[in-house]
Amino acid sequence: MAIASPAGFDVAALRTQVLATYDRVARDPTGEFHFHRGPRYAADYLHYDADELASLPAQCTACFAGVGNPLRIGPIHPGETVLDHACGAGMDLLLAARRVGPAGHAFGVDMTPAMREVASSAAAEAGLGAIVTIRAGLFEQLPINDESVDVVISNGVVNLAPDKSRVFAEIHRVLRPGGRLYMADVVVQRELKNEVRSNPDLWAACIAGALPEPELAEIAQAFGFRGPRITERFDCFRDTTAQAKVAGDLHVQAVNFLAFK
Incomplete structure (x- = not known):
């Protein structure tokens, strides 16, 4: 299974590279990257509501x-507690905060200081500061209490984890019984060769760390989740440099994935 990075893989170097990449996105989102960004991409490729995004x-x-x-x-639902375990600049987090309303709370955790700054500023500007809390942390070691969250949302980050077992264990730990995992992530249709999985550039491109699709449900069940299933698919690499180089050949796509504790 592709749950962990290959033996000898430089995990510290990968984390440094990922941190640097998303620091650049936070500081200059219009720069050159291997992946899409922004509200038009979110609406056109991923079916977000364009009017709702324009209000953020x-x-x-x-x-x-x-x-x-x-x-x-x-x-x-209104009144629920939501966690975005790698919230980035906070778009999903703020959309979730609006849904839980003043009786609920939305927590965002991220390892990139520049992204946390953007998310915190955006929450205040959107009038959601009272119900949004941004914390520094890693999704392998969440600064969140046991069984304190109704929903964990995740978007495009589990593939970046060198050891996905720790990520799934942490999600399971913080969810209340009956809680839901709403996860969007990259999958591949066949096992990747070791030379691909050992390439830090392809890890940072959200490709080398992607799970083979059948393993996603298997890993979730192994960590105690019930009813895992894919609910939707997205061609998130269409027209990117990543697709031009390798994503198309490796049959990479993104999926929405649901599971229950």
């Missing part, structure tokens, strides 16, 4: 670099 602070939508649309997977 432009700084957080410009930096959006997700691969799917976790908010289409299922409802988020």
Whole structure:
């Protein structure tokens, strides 16, 4: 299974490269990257509501670099507690915060300081500061209490984890019994060769760390999740440099994925 990076893989170097990439996105989202960004991409490729995105602070939508649309997977109810375990600039987080309303709360965790700054500023500008909390942290070590969250949302980040077992274990830990995982991520249709999985550039491109599609449900079930299923698919690499180089050949796509604790 592709749950962990290959033996000898330089995990520290990968984290440094990922951090640098998303720091650049936060500071200059119009720069050159191997992946799509921004509200037009989110609306045209991933079926976000364009009017809803236009109502958010432009700084957080410009930096959006997700691969799917976790908010289409299922409802988020007023009064619930939601966690975006790698929230980036906060677009999904703020959309979730609007759904939980003043009786709920939305937590965002991210390892990139520049992204956290954008998310915090956007939450304040959107009038959601009272119900949004941004924390520094890693999705392998979430600064969130046990069984305190109703919904975990995730968008395009689990593929970046060198050890996905820790990520799934942490999601399961923080969810309340009956809680839901709304996850969008990249999958491949066949096992990747070791030379691909050992390439840090392809990891940072959200390709080398992608799980083979059948393994996604298997891993979720292994960590105690019930009813795992794919609900939607997205061609998130269409017209990108990543597709031109390798994504097309490796049959890479993104999926929306639902599971219950």
